[in-house]
Amino acid sequence: MSRFVHPAGDRHAEVLPEDRPPHAPADLNTLDPTIWPRTSGRVGGSITIGGVDVRDLVAEHGTPLYVVDEEDFRSRCRDYRAAFADGEVHYAGKAFLCREVARWIMQEGLGLDVCSAGELAVALSVGFPPERITMHGNNKSPAELERAVEAGVGHIVVDSFEEIARLGFLADRHGKRPKVMIRVTVGVEAHTHEFIATAHDDQKFGLSLNSGAAAEAARRILALPQLELVGLHSHIGSQITDTAGFEVAAGRLAKLMVQIKEEHDVVLPELDLGGGYGIAYVEGDETLDVKEIADSLREIVTRVAESAGLPVPRLTVEPGRSIAGIAGVTLYEVGTIKDVEGLRTYVSVDGGMSDNIRTALYGADYTARLASRESDAGPMLSRMVGKHCESGDMVVRDLWLPQDLATGDLIAVAGTGAYCRSLANNYNYLPKPAVVAVKDGESRVIVRRETEDDLLRGQL
Template identity: 80%
Template sequence: MLPQERPPRPPSDLNTLHPAIWPATAARTSGAVTIGGVDVRELAERYGTPLYVLDEEDVRSRCRDFRAAFEGSDVHYAGKAFLCKELVRWIDDEGLGLDVCSGGELAVALSVGFPAERITMHGNNKSAAELESALAAGVGRIVLDSFEEIARLGALAERLDVRPKVLIRVTTGVEAHTHEFIATAHDDQKFGLSLSSGAAAEGVRRVLDQPRLELVGLHSHIGSQIVDTAGFEVAARRLAVLLVEIRERHGLVLPELDLGGGYGIAYVEADTTPDIKVIADGLREIVAKVCANAGLPIPRLTVEPGRSIVGPGGVTLYEVGTVKDVEGLRTYVSVDGGMSDNVRTALYGADYTARLASRESEAAPMLSRIVGKHCESGDIVVRDHWLPADLVAGDLLAVAATGAYCRSLASNYNYLPKPAVVAVKDGISRLIVRGESVDDLLRGQL
């Protein structure tokens, strides 16, 4: 959601945890927020703040929901949203595939024995070393993004005597209704081969000229934070035109169609949240219809949810450091993290919901801006939000829906260590990613 020019009216209850925004197990117990049955005050005391908290049951249940909704299709978790060894184990347990877009993400998956045949390798500029690692591991699919990559992979496959299955990433020209930086299917951007220019068709020809590459399908990803199927329908129709062209020109009927991911989640109460069953039924209907109209057999569908699996189950805990009233405007609430642990507000203009988490309050609402401790005026966690007027230093704030694209985009700006990630379930907390120390920040410096 993009920021509003004016903040909404204050909610009637500043203590409520809206179920569409907060993790499935989030609740208040004796005033404090609990997640997975664990009191946030206990988490802060044991692991420190800032702290990423991940509701394991929430994440696992969303994996199961996607598998059920897309029965008969392939569901691959998009690892770029957030990836660590323990999360890979959950994804494996729940029977999902996995998308990776770098050699590092691939290494994380392989380190815990994730089945390589259920991995798809993405990326707009995969290096020869990354491609070689993918081939050596035997990943199930490699998505090709450029002419150079087709030639590079073809040469590597010849040298290694392997025949990988590949898809062509097609830029369909669909303008997704989302922020410019997360819309990925319009022509003027770095991903894929353009359908309208003929580059996608030429990419198909070049792949078929490579004897060691097996073309099995087309891939499209129209963007992120999408809440309906309209854009997917346009993309599917345009991909069907290319599928027909491939059949007529090359005598080849491709058996797979990957429509990517990008399903939205709620960050604030005004956000619309898609019903994944409705999305799944809609996508299947769209693919069946466009294929019937084109005289094509229905290909096997693949989808790539990331944010919609891990985003809602994540919460970030902060400790309030200063509360500064700027008379006539708003109150600035400074926390012990900021843009180094959540850059989305600065990068995309993202909005979030926050709550006083260490206690309840019946104080009047005050218009607040939750900011970090970095030397940037744009270091904003939540741009405009209502918080209790009795907020003081030492209180804990929880920011909801931070499971996706927060830890994965984290930095060491101003030499702040990256926070730990803790999983919670059934009243037990477990450290799954160790927080950085000063020694970590200095390691590698000469």
């Protein structure tokens, strides 16, 4: 452990791990373009997004407030569509989905991944083409499977033997033959947090390659004429910043494809390598360029298929965070500011773990800036905390804010477009914030703020 002395003096001394040395940025007002939305900037000192001043957004819509840069979101969809022009791109709806986002995805020509009847309902409610929808989930209920079969979703990714039997029965009952893929647990452990690494054997998703369960799933599906086995699916984790794991996964999936061909004389035409591509949350975070991802995965799949003597399968990817993440910013109003002598300054805001649980859930890091004005004051080592009755209720664990920060100032937290609204909750009976889309100097609500009536609805 090392002791760090704040530039303002000993009263801000802090003890932090050596592997994460605190350092104040040279300018507390700058907006790193790798972290903030593509249309963000400062005008008259205030942060603007999509040509709209955050002060105006807060005056009209209140705080906390999720802000989505529509042009940023759509442009990242177009980047993926262009990079994977010879394959398929399915947006992972779990990152953030609402009816308007489903429309954006549809209009930009992407497919959509859903993993519940609710997410499917959102997509279908705006006329999303069902053939461009993939249904995921490790424990799909019979009702969810039936809804997917009835709707005619393009692919159902099977995750268990029980599901194969259920799906076969439902397909027969409805006179349909759904296309299915097998979610394969390939034994590749992504270098990420334990809770978001999803391809090692000891976890709930998929059918193990090592145990032979994936091969047995293929046998059972191919024995059912009601189901059409079209490919294999793998997802090795989230917030991944290199493609090495995908190469190992593709190689192992190719071996299973060879086994299926040799055993059943069936050549699977599709391969889905999932998503999980990382974004920058704080300065220095590594990211993956979309074109580099596409070129690398295409080369990997081609090489692996050819070496296995297989036709090159059609590649599908499932980006979510890397489309929605940077496009979203959350705005808060500063409440109490409490200097804890000898440690740090606690800055309390009017939200917290109900609108962003990622920090408490798995130690996520974020970048935050004073948003309603610029400041030339010196840096103040801070912890940005919420208003909930939990010591772990933190939005940003360690950050630098200007020493002249005051109650009523607005703080913007970058990179909150993915998994913040999706994981939002009503802890302490806080209503969920509104979601506002901004573009070309205009704003509009795409998900309204909850009210106390919403919180009480359903209670007897």
